[in-house]
Every structure is written in structure tokens, then in C-alpha cells.
Amino acid sequence: MPEKSKDLVLIGDSAFAEVAHEYFEAYTDYRVVAFTVEQAYMTREVFRGLPVVPLEALHETHPPATHHVHVAVVYTQLNRLRARLVETARARGYPLASFISPQAFIAPSANIGEHCFIFESNVVQSFVSVGRNVVLWSGNHIGHHSHIADNVFVSSHVVISGLCRVGANSFLGVNSALADRTVLAEDCWVGPAVTLSGSTNAGQMFRGPETMASRVDARRFFRIRAEASDRL
Structure with a gap:
């Protein structure tokens, strides 16, 4: 694990944020110190043992002079949410981590x-x-x-x-x-x-054909008796 030299705040507290926390901690010189979400979407105060703070107050608790930010948000609204939060962090002077x-x-x-x-x-x-x-x-x-x-x-x-x-x-x-x-x-x-x-x-959307389930039950196809299946 690399020696930690920079403090990092993750914007988001979803599954991606949880993954990002593990990766930044395991493979980089960033030390994750907090998560942040917009006040309207606050559902908890602690995540993975770290504080979750309102984004609106982040500059008070974790100022940009001493903290980097990464927006750990997926493709919501065709990536617009992630892009908006990146611009919010940049406008407030936060260095952006990759x-x-x-x-x-x-x-x-x-x-x-x-x-x-x-x-x-x-x-x-x-x-x-x-x-x-x-x-x-x-x-x-x-x-x-x-x-x-x-x-x-x-x-x-x-x-x-x-x-x-x-x-x-x-x-x-x-x-x-x-x-x-x-x-x-x-x-x-x-x-x-x-x-x-x-x-x-x-703006085009491309969807492939959905795979349809066979009419034949898999257990019947492989000749698995019901009582044998129940023991698995």
C-alpha cells in the first residue's frame, strides 16, 4: 500500500463510492477522509467508518486548500450528474483526483x-x-x-x-x-x-435482442429430481 500524502473526499455514497474508496486506499497515495453528498440526498452521517458531510458545507469541514475530490458517481442522467458535480467541485477550487x-x-x-x-x-x-x-x-x-x-x-x-x-x-x-x-x-x-x-x-439508443428463457425447465433437462435439488 503506497504511503499516504494527500487527503481525498469522495462525492457520492453509493456502491461506486464504496468501490472507489477501496481502490484509492489500496493503490494510491490518497487517504480517503470523508464522503459528501448534496444536502437533499443525505441519508446517513457515516459510511465505511468515515463522515458523510453535506456538499454545501464541504469547504468548511474539508477546505480545497488541503483536500482533493473525486466524484464517484456512475452514468445517471447520461453522465450529466457526474459532470455537474465535477464542475461544482472545480468551481469551488478543489483539485480533482484521478x-x-x-x-x-x-x-x-x-x-x-x-x-x-x-x-x-x-x-x-x-x-x-x-x-x-x-x-x-x-x-x-x-x-x-x-x-x-x-x-x-x-x-x-x-x-x-x-x-x-x-x-x-x-x-x-x-x-x-x-x-x-x-x-x-x-x-x-x-x-x-x-x-x-x-x-x-x-442521442440514439441501441438495444440488442433479449435472450428468452427456454420452455424447458433446466432441472428437467438435466434430469434432476426435485428431492435431489432440495438437498443442494
């Missing part, structure tokens, strides 16, 4: 913007540019010369092939893929397991 997993591969020529969260097993290839306030969850492939704009959320095991462009505020679901030179316009939602090979229009 997390890049030591188990991620970032090519020397790749460029990563401020306030990003990049999980383990991401491959960010040569000459890729990643904008500000981008989340790359675990296990993604970002192909060479591709560009990801600001406020994008890429879930897990997504393939963005070479020379692609991903527009601002977009979301890519698990196991989705963009073929070479695909341009995904801003504000697009790409659902799980969807593959795109052509350019899109702004």
Missing part, C-alpha cells in the same frame, strides 16, 4: 484527461485520447488512434476498435463493440452485447 489502476495498460503515446477512473485490465493502445471525467470499468480494449470525449462511461469488456470516436456523455454497456472507424455520436446509449459498425446520430 484513479488509474496499476493493472491497466496505458500506451506511452496515449493521453488521459483529468478526473478519470480507469479500472484493472483495461488496454489503452497507442495514440488514444481519453477526455475528462471518463470511467473505464474493468477489462476494456480501446484501440489505437481512437478518441473518447468528455463525460463518457464505458462499462466492462467493451471493445472500441481502432480509429473510433466516442461522443461526449455516451454510455457503452457490457460486451458491446465498435468496429474500426465507427463514430458514436454524443449522448448515445449502447446496450449490452450490441455491435456497431457505422456512424450514429446524436
